[in-house]
Amino acid sequence: MSERTLVIIGAGGHGKAVAEAALLSGEWQQIAFVDDRWPALSETFGWPVVSDVAGVAALAIHAVGAIAAVGNNAVREQWVKAIRAAGLPLVTVxxxxxxxxxxxxxxxxxxxxxxxxxxxxxxxxxxxxxxxxxxxxxxxxxxxxxxxxxxxxxxxxxxxxxxxxxxxxxxxxxxxxxxxxxxxxxxxxxxxxxxx
Missing domain, CATH: 2.160.10.10 (Hexapeptide repeat proteins)
Incomplete structure (x- = not known):
């Protein structure tokens, strides 16, 4: 993963929309999705699904930032906590x-x-x-x-x-x-x- 990789937790519809917004913004060049359907789900929107939520900490050395992308408010809050616990910077898209x-x-x-x-x-x-x-x-x-x-x-x-x-x-x-x-x-x- 490059220095401008964004980790997106959630590879559903909202996750794809956030990925597109991030790429169009020019601030991010690559996307790595995290989703609990991994490894059965290995790709979405042309980008890899690389881990489940429990494994997000391993991505901290590869990515510049992360965002939780799911419509459910309570789940999104839990994923933000997981991002912080992993030592990944929480970013806005x-x-x-x-x-x-x-x-x-x-x-x-x-x-x-x-x-x-x-x-x-x-x-x-x-x-x-x-x-x-x-x-x-x-x-x-x-x-x-x-x-x-x-x-x-x-x-x-x-x-x-x-x-x-x-x-x-x-x-x-x-x-x-x-x-x-x-x-x-x-x-x-x-x-x-x-x-x-």
């Missing part, structure tokens, strides 16, 4: 066709996907996902290990708690606060005075 304000704060281990928008003074926690076409507008916040599905729209100032999951197409109007761990079904519309 931002798709080059995402629009991220220079005044936004992005936590380590976060994936910001194609055509996502993160506005001025927005705060994204550690290990979060801002999926394709999702918007985190100005002054909004997304907690650690939270997950915005495809096309989720957060208005300015919205606060989404840690481990929350807003599934595809949800929208949150001004002053909305979503508590830690809440799961919102696809297309849910949230307003400050309740759900609609």
């Amino acid at each position: 931002v798709h080059p066709r995402a629009c991220v304000s220079a005044a936004a704060t992005i936590g380590t281990g976060t994936a910001i996907m194609a055509l996502a928008m993160v506005g001025v003074d927005a705060v994204i926690g550690e290990g979060a996902i801002v999926n394709a076409h999702a918007t985190v507008d100005h002054d909004a916040s997304l907690g650690d290990f939270a997950h915005l599905g495809v096309g989720v729209q957060l208005a300015g100032g919205v606060k989404i708690g840690a481990w929350a999951w807003l599934q595809a197409g949800c929208s949150a109007g001004y002053r909305v606060v979503v508590a830690d761990g809440v799961v919102c079904a696809p297309g849910t519309v949230l307003q400050a005075d309740g759900l609609v």
